[in-house]
Amino acid sequence: xxxxxxxxxxxxxxxxxxxxxxxxxxxxxxxxxxxxxxxxxxxxxxxxxxxxxxxxxxxxxxxxxxxxxxxxxxxxxxxxxxxxxxxxxxxxxxxxxxxxxxxxxxxxxxxxxxxxxxxxxxxxxxxxxxxxxxxxxxxxxxxxxxxxxxxxxxxxxxxxxxxxxxxxxxxxxxxxxxxxxxxxxxxxxxxxxxxxxxxxxxxxxxxxxxxxxxxxxxxxxxxxxxxxxxxxxxxxxxxxxxxxxxxxxxxxxxxxxxxxxxxxxxxxxxxxxxxxxxxxxxxxxxxxxxxxxxxxxxxxxxxxxxxxxxxxxxxxxxxxxxxxxxxxxxxxxxxxxxxxxxxxxxxxxxxxxxxxxxxxxxxxxxxxxxxxxxxxxxxxxxxxxxxxxxxxxxxxxxxxxxxxxxxxxxxxxxxxxxxxxxxxxxxxxxxxxxxxxxxxxxxxxxxxxxxxxxxxxxxxxxxxxxxxxxxxxxxxxxxxxxxxxxxxxxxxxxxxxxxxxxxxxxxxxxxxxxxxxxxxxxxxxxxxxxxxxxxxxxxxxxxxxxxxxxxxxxxxxxxxxxxxxxxxxxxxxxxxxxxxxxxxxxxxxxxxxxxxxxxx
Numbered sequence: 001x002x003x004x005x006x007x008x009x010x011x012x013x014x015x016x017x018x019x020x021x022x023x024x025x026x027x028x029x030x031x032x033x034x035x036x037x038x039x040x041x042x043x044x045x046x047x048x049x050x051x052x053x054x055x056x057x058x059x060x061x062x063x064x065x066x067x068x069x070x071x072x073x074x075x076x077x078x079x080x081x082x083x084x085x086x087x088x089x090x091x092x093x094x095x096x097x098x099x100x101x102x103x104x105x106x107x108x109x110x111x112x113x114x115x116x117x118x119x120x121x122x123x124x125x126x127x128x129x130x131x132x133x134x135x136x137x138x139x140x141x142x143x144x145x146x147x148x149x150x151x152x153x154x155x156x157x158x159x160x161x162x163x164x165x166x167x168x169x170x171x172x173x174x175x176x177x178x179x180x181x182x183x184x185x186x187x188x189x190x191x192x193x194x195x196x197x198x199x200x201x202x203x204x205x206x207x208x209x210x211x212x213x214x215x216x217x218x219x220x221x222x223x224x225x226x227x228x229x230x231x232x233x234x235x236x237x238x239x240x241x242x243x244x245x246x247x248x249x250x251x252x253x254x255x256x257x258x259x260x261x262x263x264x265x266x267x268x269x270x271x272x273x274x275x276x277x278x279x280x281x282x283x284x285x286x287x288x289x290x291x292x293x294x295x296x297x298x299x300x301x302x303x304x305x306x307x308x309x310x311x312x313x314x315x316x317x318x319x320x321x322x323x324x325x326x327x328x329x330x331x332x333x334x335x336x337x338x339x340x341x342x343x344x345x346x347x348x349x350x351x352x353x354x355x356x357x358x359x360x361x362x363x364x365x366x367x368x369x370x371x372x373x374x375x376x377x378x379x380x381x382x383x384x385x386x387x388x389x390x391x392x393x394x395x396x397x398x399x400x401x402x403x404x405x406x407x408x409x410x411x412x413x414x415x416x417x418x419x420x421x422x423x424x425x426x427x428x429x430x431x432x433x434x435x436x437x438x439x440x441x442x443x444x445x446x447x448x449x450x451x452x453x454x455x456x457x458x459x460x461x462x463x464x465x466x467x468x469x470x471x472x473x474x475x476x477x478x479x480x481x482x483x484x485x486x487x488x489x490x491x492x493x494x495x496x497x498x499x500x501x502x503x504x505x506x507x508x509x510x511x512x513x514x515x516x517x518x519x520x521x522x523x524x525x526x527x528x529x530x531x532x533x534x535x536x537x538x539x540x541x542x543x544x545x546x547x548x549x550x551x552x553x554x555x556x557x558x559x560x561x562x563x564x565x566x567x568x569x570x571x572x573x574x575x576x577x578x579x580x581x582x583x584x585x586x587x588x589x590x591x592x593x594x595x596x597x598x599x600x
Contacts, residue, residue: 019138019325022099029095034150036088041154043084045162046077048300052167056292060285088151100139107131107328113336116403120363125209130327133208134201137324149314152307159304167297174273175301178266182259182308186315189255193316196251197323199244205327207237252316259312263305270301339402343422350429351379351414352510352541354400359409361399369395371564372409377557379510382542384552386582387561393545397513400543401430413511431509431540433533435516437500439488444473445480447488447499451507459506466535467502468528469495494529501532512542549586558582 023030050070058066108131163172214221214230221230274294281287354377361370370392377383385393399406402423411418418426439447448460455463460480464470472495476482488496504512514533530551546552553572560568560575560582568580575582 018329019103019321022102023095025102026095026098029091029098033088033091033095036084036091037151037154040081040084040088041151041158043077043081044155044303045158045166045300047074048162048296048303049166050074050077051299052292052296054292055295056289059292060288096139100135103138103328104131104135107135107331110332110334110336113340114331114334115337115405116398118334123205123209123212125212126205127331128212129201129205129208130331133204134324134327137201138321138328148310152310152314155307156304156311159300163297163300163304167300168274168277168293170277171270171274171294171297174269175266175304177269178262181262182312185255185259185262186312189251190315190319192251193319194323196244196248197320198326200241200248200320201323201327203237203240203244207234207241210234210237256312256316260309263309266305267298267301270297274298337402337423338405339419339421339423341422343425344416344420345422345425346413346416346429350510352429353377353379353412353414354511354541354543355410355412356396357410357412359396359399359406359411361395361404361406361408363395363404369564370399370406373561373564373566375557375559375566375569377541377543379541380539381556382537382544382554384544384546384555384558385561386546386552386558386585390563391561392564393561394515397432397515397543397545400511400513401427401432429509430511430513431504431507431536432513433497433500433504433515437488437496439484439491439496439499441484441486443478443481443483444476444499447484448480448503448506451503455506460502463502463505464499466505467498467532469498469502469532472498497529498532501529501536505536510540512537512540514542514544514546516545560585 050073053070054067057063058070111127111131160172163169163175210233214234221227274297278287278290278294281290356373356375359370359373360368362368373392373396375383375396385396387393395404398404399411400418402418405419413421413426413429440450445460448463449455452459457480461470464473473479473482482490484490484496484499488499491499514537544551544555552558555572558568558570558572558575559566560580562581568575568578568582570578570582576586
């Protein structure tokens with residue numbers, strides 16, 4: 001009884017066929033490669049035929065006149081075969097690289113279109129393994145599936161037909177005796193191989209994920225002197241890869257020699273039966289002719305069994321490619337963000353009137369993060385969001401940018417439900433400054449250009465001026481051309497933050513989101529950033545999340561959140577007069593400057 005498909009299984013060969021579906025994009029290359037394969041395969045039968053003529057006719061008759069032309073014919077055939085083979089390799093590699101480029105491009109494009117929830121449940125190292133190593137494993141299916149598989153199948157058919165029709169059908173029938181055993185072995189191996197290859201891919205992905213995390217967190221590892229324990233963790237993950245790979249190789253070590261034994265048994269059967277048949281010939285002339293046929297048959301038999309061996313080896317590669325392909329197509333088949341392609345465009349000019357009306361949202365089914373939040377920001381107003389960690393402040397920003405889709409209620413911008421808007425239109429009018437600003441591994445110019453690819457150098461410097469960043473950028477070794485390192489590691493936290501602010505200045509959005517933008521800097525740097533933010537917030541609708549009183553006290557409206565609900569709203573003075581939760585926060589360490597401020 002066949003094993004039922006598991007949840008992550010695909011029907012046999014389905015994944016492989018999906019890989020090959022990319023081939024139809026290049027019909028001319030496919031046709032040219034197929035033509036070369038057919039021509040060189042047809043030429044394969046010339047040499048055994050020449051061998052039959054020389055050993056069965058020319059040598060017994062001592063016909064020197066025919067020996068040279070047949071030898072030249074054999075040499076010409078080998079030259080033509082290798083010429084077509086070289087051309088086929090060039091075509092195949094061109095073909096294969098185009099297809100691999102398409103797969104990687106499609107995969108990366110799909111990754112960019114996936115929702116944030118998808119990334120919440122994936123490890124970065126696992127995603128990177130799929131884009132790099134798994135796509136490379138799929139590449140082997142294309143190289144060997146086309147270059148070896150197609151030629152091998154054609155060669156088996158052509159040489160098999162030649163043996164039956166032009167040599168000796170009885171010997172050909174004997175040569176077929178191992179075929180059921182070879183077919184059964186291939187079926188048995190293929191039936192059990194996918195899970196072994198999946199385990200190799202899974203363990204490799206886990207090891208790469210651990211490596212990625214440890215490289216990112218190398219400073220923490222050194223700080224807590226955890227080098228030895230992390231080395232042990234890595235060795236444990238690496239050992240799982242080793243064990244999975246060894247198990248795979250042990251099965252292959254049993255399968256491949258068994259198939260070789262069946263093939264060699266076929267040689268022995270043909271040689272023994274053929275020799276016995278030749279010796280049955282009473283006529284010396286017939287004996288010589290049958291000897292020539294037997295020799296030619298043995299030459300052809302090698303050309304018949306050799307591609308079968310290649311097909312067995314190809315089976316191993318296909319199973320590895322199939323396991324990798326399943327992981328790649330799992331991303332390709334993932335559900336994309338809604339609103340990427342269809343929807344309304346925000347009408348210009350965007351005023352920035354934002355309304356949350358009874359908005360409900362949860363990251364998980366069991367725990368509600370927002371429980372009917374209602375708030376409003378008039379055009380050009382600054383709205384501060386205050387509350388303990390986990391109250392729902394950052395979630396409000398995540399919903400406004402549609403990084404996540406709210407479950408109930410309504411969020412509107414200028415009177416339009418954001419679910420009806422194209423996401424690029426919505427996000428194109430929002431500027432976002434986070435607590436930990438992310439800079440790409442490139443130059444200052446390249447990081448600024450992210451916001452406005454067409455900006456001039458003068459615009460760059462004007463934006464840096466507004467962000468209080470011009471002085472330190474001018475002091476950098478190569479100014480705008482200075483490489484900031486991975487995640488901006490060559491700059492201080494405050495410098496990275498000011499470049500991020502300059503980036504938002506270049507974008508010039510009508511809606512601004514500030515999530516703890518000054519939380520990780522010293523007092524002096526905070527003043528520079530705060531001054532830059534005040535200039536940036538002018539005439540924009542701004543949402544501010546902060547634990548510093550100076551950041552929120554001048555807001556037009558303050559909303560206090562607790563456990564996913566708005567429990568207070570008003571100006572700073574109004575909320576202090578009420579002596580409620582906001583006033584209590586201002587008297588505690590949450591508002592870090594409260595001790596130095598007068599609240600009445």
